[in-house]
Amino acid sequence: xxxxxxxxxxxxxxxxxxxxxxxxxxxxxxxxxxxxxxxxxxxxxxxxxxxxxxxxxxxxxxxxxxxxxxxxxxxxxxxxxxxxxxxxxxxxxxxxxxxxxxxxxxxxxxxxxxxxxxxxxxxxxxxxxxxxxxxxxxxxxxxxxxxxxxxxxxxxxxxxxxxxxxxxxxxxxxxxxxxxxxxxxxx
Amino acid sequence: xxxxxxxxxxxxxxxxxxxxxxxxxxxxxxxxxxxxxxxxxxxxxxxxxxxxxxxxxxxxxxxxxxxxxxxxxxxxxxxxxxxxxxxxxxxxxxxxxxxxxxxxxxxxxxxxxxxxxxxxxxxxxxxxxxxxxxxxxxxxxxxxxxxxxxxxxxxxxxxxxxxxxxxxxxxxxxxxxxxxxxxxxxxxxxxxxxxxxxxxxxxxxxxxxx
Numbered sequence: 139x140x141x142x143x144x145x146x147x148x149x150x151x152x153x154x155x156x157x158x159x160x161x162x163x164x165x166x167x168x169x170x171x172x173x174x175x176x177x178x179x180x181x182x183x184x185x186x187x188x189x190x191x192x193x194x195x196x197x198x199x200x201x202x203x204x205x206x207x208x209x210x211x212x213x214x215x216x217x218x219x220x221x222x223x224x225x226x227x228x229x230x231x232x233x234x235x236x237x238x239x240x241x242x243x244x245x246x247x248x249x250x251x252x253x254x255x256x257x258x259x260x261x262x263x264x265x266x267x268x269x270x271x272x273x274x275x276x277x278x279x280x281x282x283x284x285x286x287x288x289x290x291x292x293x294x295x296x297x298x299x300x301x302x303x304x305x306x307x308x309x310x311x312x313x314x315x316x317x318x319x320x321x322x323x324x325x
Numbered sequence: 326x327x328x329x330x331x332x333x334x335x336x337x338x339x340x341x342x343x344x345x346x347x348x349x350x351x352x353x354x355x356x357x358x359x360x361x362x363x364x365x366x367x368x369x370x371x372x373x374x375x376x377x378x379x380x381x382x383x384x385x386x387x388x389x390x391x392x393x394x395x396x397x398x399x400x401x402x403x404x405x406x407x408x409x410x411x412x413x414x415x416x417x418x419x420x421x422x423x424x425x426x427x428x429x430x431x432x433x434x435x436x437x438x439x440x441x442x443x444x445x446x447x448x449x450x451x452x453x454x455x456x457x458x459x460x461x462x463x464x465x466x467x468x469x470x471x472x473x474x475x476x477x478x479x480x481x482x483x484x485x486x487x488x489x490x491x492x493x494x495x496x497x498x499x500x501x502x503x504x505x506x507x508x509x510x511x512x513x514x515x516x517x518x519x520x521x522x523x524x525x526x527x528x529x530x531x532x533x534x535x
Contacts, residue, residue: 200328204335211343221350223359286359286485289495 180244
């Protein structure tokens with residue numbers, strides 16, 4: 139229950155106009171800090187919904203696949219350059235951001251992550267790694283402004299942010315593939 | 326078994342939702358950046374020019390509606406710009422050169438509008454226009470002194486201008502073609518001079534036939 143309150147407070151905090159304005163004024167912070175924090179807020183709040191409607195998750199997200207798909211769709215949608223611009227231009231899109239990232243990405247991620255197999259987990263991370271490298275390359279190499287609200291230099295910074303995250307996830311995948319944790323456990 | 330079926334159903338539902346989300350969010354998979362969306366929507370809308378007062382490089386002041394009855398070929402720039410605008414204006418000059426001379430000044434006028442009225446006074450504009458061999462008559466450079474009018478024009482055409490606080494601006498660039506009634510006719514890629522010139526010539530030739 140504590141987690142729900144933390145998540146809820148985090149969501150409220152992020153929705154405060156000065157906080158939202160500050161985070162959205164810098165492109166990389168908008169995408170790589172505000173948006174993940176919104177997902178985390180949902181992730182923390184998920185426990186409440188899981189306790190309240192266990193049957194719903196059990197029936198509709200039995201194997202975790204619909205949830206992880208929903209999570210991926212929402213995440214990828216918010217990587218479209220236009221989505222970020224639209225969030226700054228249209229109030230409704232901004233509202234959709236504050237609803238979709240916590241409740242349609244954070245909540246299903248938590249419910250699905252414990253249900254899907256480790257192979258599936260790795261596949262999801264691999265897909266996002268590839269997407270991050272592609273987005274990084276796109277944001278760095280694109281000669282024009284992709285977002286009308288942000289300067290090209292911010293776009294390049296965001297691109298490097300994507301690449302850095304991609305590298306981190308690759309390291310994790312390699313580590314995961316090479317190291318067998320049970321070998322280090324005491325009998 | 327029921328769970329399996331419901332989960333399968335949920336999977337399809339999520340797919341459908343994702344498809345709709347991307348469809349709506351990109352205007353039917355057409356516009357992935359706000360810039361393409363802007364152009365796409367403007368061409369649907371064909372907005373009319375708002376009423377603005379221009380002050381040109383000769384210091385003359387007149388409303389933009391004075392050009393009604395002529396096509397207008399418009400760009401938005403500022404003279405202190407070092408990267409994009411010189412290219413934009415140079416390419417504008419190359420389009421100008423490709424329009425048959427009988428149309429120039431008769432059916433179509435070229436107009437470069439500065440969004441930096443503080444710096445771009447008539448002498449500055451006059452100096453700038455000479456760089457591009459603009460004659461100041463059939464190709465004019467002008468500023469809009471009233472900030473509200475300027476903003477409304479920029480907003481109508483979806484020109485986003487972000488001042489960097491040091492006298493420079495980040496902005497989007499394009500060629501705008503306005504018809505004789507003062508309504509937006511087309512938005513063209515300013516880096517593709519030949520296509521833009523062909524388009525303008527087509528429009529002007531069609532006009533003559535009618």
